[in-house]
Amino acid sequence: MALDLSPSAREKLRAVAARYPNKMAACLPALHMAQQEFGITSPETCEVVARELDLTPAHVWGVATFYTMYNKTAVGKYHVQVCTNVGCMLRGGYEVLRRLEQVLGVRAGETADGRFTLSEVECLAACGTAVCVQVNEEYSEGMDPAKAERLVEELRRA
Numbered sequence: 251m252a253l254d255l256s257p258s259a260r261e262k263l264r265a266v267a268a269r270y271p272n273k274m275a276a277c278l279p280a281l282h283m284a285q286q287e288f289g290i291t292s293p294e295t296c297e298v299v300a301r302e303l304d305l306t307p308a309h310v311w312g313v314a315t316f317y318t319m320y321n322k323t324a325v326g327k328y329h330v331q332v333c334t335n336v337g338c339m340l341r342g343g344y345e346v347l348r349r350l351e352q353v354l355g356v357r358a359g360e361t362a363d364g365r366f367t368l369s370e371v372e373c374l375a376a377c378g379t380a381v382c383v384q385v386n387e388e389y390s391e392g393m394d395p396a397k398a399e400r401l402v403e404e405l406r407r408a
Contacts, residue, residue: 253294255302259287263302273303277313281320291320318371325367328405331384332358332398334370337377342394346381349395353402366402 255263263283267276280299285291288298296310303310314320321329330350334343347358347370356362358370376382379391383398390401 331369331371333374333382335373338380341380346398
């Protein structure tokens with residue numbers, strides 16, 4: 251059985267798409283909505299978006315695979331993303347990533363106990379307040395290894 255959006259998600263997508271000059275321009279927000287609806291951005295998810303926006307599945311999959319914000323596999327309850335792009339790298343991004351690997355007991359790209367997924371990402375658009383760590387939709391800026399460890403401890407207590 252093919253995936254399909256819920257009626258409320260379809261209505262929301264159509265309202266968002268109407269704000270753009272063409273359907274192709276609505277691809278990014280449509281992918282966000284589909285990821286919220288299905289939990290991941292799979293090839294099947296992209297087929298749904300393509301069908302809704304009258305685009306080719308290959309185009310939508312190309313967009314989805316270009317950006318790290320679309321999860322191609324399931325992630326844990328807490329998706330911990332560490333920026334290691336130039337600004338964050340120069341301020342200790344890799345040190346933060348290594349500490350999180352130690353604390354979580356996983357390498358970047360892996361999931362620990364279904365609760366934490368750790369990802370290395372290219373840019374979280376917070377260069378002025380590097381190092382940036384994003385957990386789900388929340389940014390934590392000015393991170394260092396000790397702060398990153400405390401963040402995980404807080405999430406474990408939550």
